[in-house]
Amino acid sequence: MTWKHFFTSSIGRKFIMGFTGIFLILFLIIHAGINSCIFLNDHGVTFNKMAHFMSHNWIMRFLEIGLFAGLIAHIIQGLSLTFQNKKARPVEYYFNQPSKNSKWYSRSMGILGTLLLLFLVMHLSHFYVDTKVALYSGDKPHDLFDEMKEVFSIKWVVILYLVGVVSLFWHLYHGFQSAFQTLGINHKRYTPLIKTIGTVYALIICILFALMPVAIHLQWIN
């Protein structure tokens, strides 16, 4: 068994999905945690300090490479698996009742993931690109909180962000417990616990993320 053989096998590819999935789950905790500093309602002072640390500290910059590597691996592998899975059934059923045996969100990870990818393109162009431009041009410190207020002042942007967060919820709701099954953990005592933690996690993360554009748009915080 060569490394290539392992990582191109069906289970090896599932392993990549599950492993990077858990990695991204951990990243979201940091992301939601730092962004929640806006709820301190101190005109974004704490939030901007945190953002400055994240974009200037070399350890964080280094970890960022890992984050993008994990994200890209998850996206490429996910898309390629989805296309391969489609090929495994060249002729579709004329009459199929999938709702009798599985949940819609578990069957829609490809579509939910694609929605998230589109969301990410928008999200990175809103916040990531400007931060980097400011970092390297370096005229004055970048006020990320100001940028948030500007972006979320537009109603349709807030709506698109909410669509993104809802997609994220269903993606996490299935993905969290699915990742553990993929890594080989299915246990009478632990699996129900994993499912509960996954549900609570997905709810907390998504409520926090949904509140950010809404709170800023409605000027609950400024």
Place this chain on the structure above:
Amino acid sequence: MEHYNMNLTLKVWRQKNNQSKGKFETYPVNNISSEMSFLEMIDVLNEKLIEEGNEPIAFDHDCREGICGMCSMFINGQAHGPWQQNTTCQLHMRAFKDGDTIVVEPWRSAAFPVVKDLVVDRSSFDRIIQAGGYISVNTGNAVDANAIPIDKKDADDAFMAAACIGCGACVATCKNGSAMLFVGAKVSQLALLPQGAPEKESRVLNMIAQMDKEGFGNCTNTYACEAECPKGISVSNIARLNAEYLKAGLTTEEK
């Protein structure tokens, strides 16, 4: 339950052979007893077709007792029809009402090509078993069954996995056409027992390599397979398959 007779409309997939393009044919079937099995109902229709000089519908069947795994059929959008933990041969017509239209299709999977009508070629499963779903022992006298102590839970889990009849409903149901419930059951039933332990690494690696060659899809944990499995094989077997594969794949020194 009270006995009743019913008239039905059957929409059946007809396909001459692997090369030809199939299509649905509609047949009325009358006076069907609620006590008949689904296959007996098709027998009735086939006799009528033969009498009229038409080609009967080809379908797989053998024991008609729900234990051999030969019968297949995707009935009204579900593998083996509407009943839970049940094979097509054990599906009885009381599952339907007078006047119903029933759609019958073969398993749809790239790895299960249609041979004729409702018959599909499931030899890809046989090739997966040939790749490692066995234990290598010299023949001779049967060893005393109780000579090797086995943990009760392991014995039970192995037995539950061994209940798989290899019918292919998991593949037919899975939106990805994945065979991982089947392979998970076949790997588990041996990996859990001391007799299967010496070969467990090579077994799982070889069986997955063969599974990937056959063109099955990849599991995305929708668990539809477990819900439709006539033997109620648990998806915990897929987790065990994953764990066995990761352990073997990441630690084996063989190239």
